[in-house]
Amino acid sequence: DAMVIQNPRYQVTQFGKPVTLSCSQTLNHNVMYWYQQKSSQAPKLLFHYYDKDFNNEADTPDNFQSRRPNTSFCFLDIRSPGLGDAAMYLCATSRGSGGSVGNEQFFGPGTRLTVL
Amino acid sequence: QKEVEQNSGPLSVPEGAIASLNCTYSDRGSQSFFWYRQYSGKSPELIMFIYSNGDKEDGRFTAQLNKASQYVSLLIRDSQPSDSATYLCAAILTGGGNKLTFGTGTQLKVEL
Numbered sequence: 001d002a003m004v005i006q007n008p009r010y011q012v013t014q015f016g017k018p019v020t021l022s023c024s025q026t027l028n029h030n031v032m033y034w035y036q037q038k039s040s041q042a043p044k045l046l047f048h049y050y051d052k053d054f055n056n057e058a059d060t061p062d063n064f065q066s067r068r069p070n071t072s073f074c075f076l077d078i079r080s081p082g083l084g085d086a087a088m089y090l091c092a093t094s095r096g097s098g099g100s101v102g103n104e105q106f107f108g109p110g111t112r113l114t115v116l
Numbered sequence: 117q118k119e120v121e122q123n124s125g126p127l128s129v130p131e132g133a134i135a136s137l138n139c140t141y142s143d144r145g146s147q148s149f150f151w152y153r154q155y156s157g158k159s160p161e162l163i164m165f166i167y168s169n170g171d172k173e174d175g176r177f178t179a180q181l182n183k184a185s186q187y188v189s190l191l192i193r194d195s196q197p198s199d200s201a202t203y204l205c206a207a208i209l210t211g212g213g214n215k216l217t218f219g220t221g222t223q224l225k226v227e228l
Contacts, residue, residue: 031214042204042218043160055213090159099148099167099208105216107152110159 003027004108006091012114013081021076021111023091031097032074033105034066035090043090049074050097078113086115119143120207122219130227135192137222139205142186148208149181149188150216155201164190195226 004025013019023032031050035043047056049068063085065077078085091108121140129135137151148167152160164179166172166188172179178191188207192199202221209217 040220042220043216045215048214088159094214097214099214101165101167103214104150104162104165105214106162107159112157 004091004093004106006089006108006111008111009109010112010114012116013078014116015083016080019078019081019113021078021089021091021113023074023076023108024072025091025093025108026072027093027095027106028071029093029095030071031094032068033092033094034064034074034076035092035107037088037090037110038086046076081113081115083115086113088112118219119209119217120205120219122203122205122222124220125223126225127222128225128227129195131195131197133195135195135199135224135226137190137192137203137205137224139188139190139219140186141188141207141209143207143209144183144186145210146186146207149179150206151177151179151188151190152204152206152218153199153201154204154221160204192224195224197226197228200224200226 007022033048034046037043046060068074088110090110092105094105096103151164153163154160166179166181176193180189202223204221205219206216
């Protein structure tokens with residue numbers, strides 16, 4: 001089945017220790033997104049890639065970086081995690097951009113990050 | 117004013133009843149609306165999307181869009197305990213490309 005996969009599902013890191021979260025997709029979608037969701041809050045878009053074009057949200061901290069080496073994979077790097085970065089990190093994909101039929105976003109299962 | 121607003125709930129309905137979830141949005145130019153279901157500790161799952169005024173039905177789910185009044189609703193018929201979850205309303209705002217702006221979600225509890 002075509003799907004969005006995130007690894008690991010649970011990640012524990014120490015304050016200030018870099019961490020990388022992984023997302024892969026078999027949908028062959030052009031667009032990949034990273035969201036942060038804290039408890040009882042809405043998902044918040046950090047950035048997205050349309051193919052190789054990177055689009056950063058204005059309020060995304062510099063501490064968060066992303067890489068997309070190929071169509072299938074996208075990584076979220078947190079350079080120096082703080083306690084406030086503990087959250088669920090969600091990867092999503094869509095075929096294209098713009099609100100129209102066929103461009104809906106589908107989420108992976110998420111990675112829950114704990115910062116000690 | 118929040119861009120996408122939902123009542124946080126919880127909304128409690130008995131099993132078999134119709135659950136009605138509502139969402140309002142501030143950007144009159146928004147064209148695309150989505151309902152995601154999120155179980156506790158899990159990721160959002162797309163259950164409905166609607167782009168045109170009126171109703172759209174899919175199984176037990178009906179999405180309703182009224183652009184003049186700037187609201188979107190989700191009706192769940194014959195509610196089941198397995199429908200108990202948080203329902204997130206999302207919209208693509210004017211000029212937002214494909215960026216989803218989410219409401220904070222409504223918690224639905226379907227009671228036996």
